[in-house]
Amino acid sequence: MPTLTFPTDILPSSAMFGLQSNTESFTSPLNRATQTVERPGALWKARLTFTTMSLQQQRRLKALLSALNGMAGRVYLWPHDAPIADIAAVPVDATMVLDFLNQSYQGVGNPVVNGTITDFKVLPTKYWPASTLVLRAGEYIEAGGELKMVTADVTSDAAGLASIPVAPPYRNAPANLAVVTLDKPKAFMRLASDVWEFVSTPAWRHEAFSVDFIEVPQ
Structure with missing residues (x-):
């Protein structure tokens, strides 16, 4: 079916x-x-x-x-009750970021999983706008086919990296570079x-x- x-x-x-x-x-x-x-x-x-x-x-x-x-x-x-994260509703800079390690380009505003999860309650991500409040506590995200709630405000660093505390813990670690969905995470x-x-x-x-x-x- x-x-x-x-x-x-x-x-x-x-x-x-x-x-x-x-x-x-x-x-x-x-x-x-x-x-x-x-x-x-x-x-x-x-x-x-x-x-x-x-x-x-x-x-x-x-x-x-x-x-x-x-x-x-x-x-x-x-x-x-929260179909889209606030950051996804705000126009972002379309500047392209080069990831030398993975030899790939990605537009700012399209975050992805950054590497391998070591703590299943924290999702490492990248490609956020630099030094910005990117997620608020209580918002939802989806990565690796699992829906999660953000449990604390998240601010990216100068390189656009952000560690997102989530609940409930991941059952299966999402793959490196898996897209983090902000609009209607399912x-x-x-x-x-x-x-x-x-x-x-x-x-x-x-x-x-x-x-x-x-x-x-x-």
């Missing part, structure tokens, strides 16, 4: 995008001291709620949900249930309709 992409022109009236972490707690039977273990496998969850759509949008949304065939299908979905998701229901009237007005998604690790 091909992976679908959620339509860019069907916008929810409200969107919930959150994280389901994977931890385990141990409580001592002697003194009730608690230890918590962080495990890999945190998943993004989303709930999109629709209250106003045209007839054509209603049909297209129902067609997409039907095509997913319950939890069997897969869809690329981005956080509707998660690989499925429906959270095999059932969806859409109630409408003969005048094609519909009641508030919500649909839940959960990330699928790759």
Whole structure:
């Protein structure tokens, strides 16, 4: 089954995008001291709620949900609360930067992964505008097919390099020179249930309709 992409022109009236972490707690039977273990496998969850759509949008949304065939299908979905990082919305200098080590050119404003990840909670990147606040805490990025939230403000250095603290940690290290997506960074998701229901009237007005998604690790 091909992976679908959620339509860019069907916008929810409200969107919930959150994280389901994977931890385990141990409580001592002697003194009730608690230890918590962080495990890999945190998943993004989303709930999109629709209250106003045209007839054509209603049909297209129902067609997409039907095509997913319950939890069997897969869809690329981005956080509707923050579809684009601020830096991506600002015109940047088109100056070309030469990477002598990799013998390649790249335009400023198109950041990529810089080398190999050693800390899966920090993404090394390059090709940012020099000495600039490039990302703010709470924004989203995508690299290596995984959606991440930036956990602290990020300022590039004089060479356009930036280390981005992210959550949740990477499951798989993105390849060197993989593009860092700022515009509609996506998660690989499925429906959270095999059932969806859409109630409408003969005048094609519909009641508030919500649909839940959960990330699928790759």
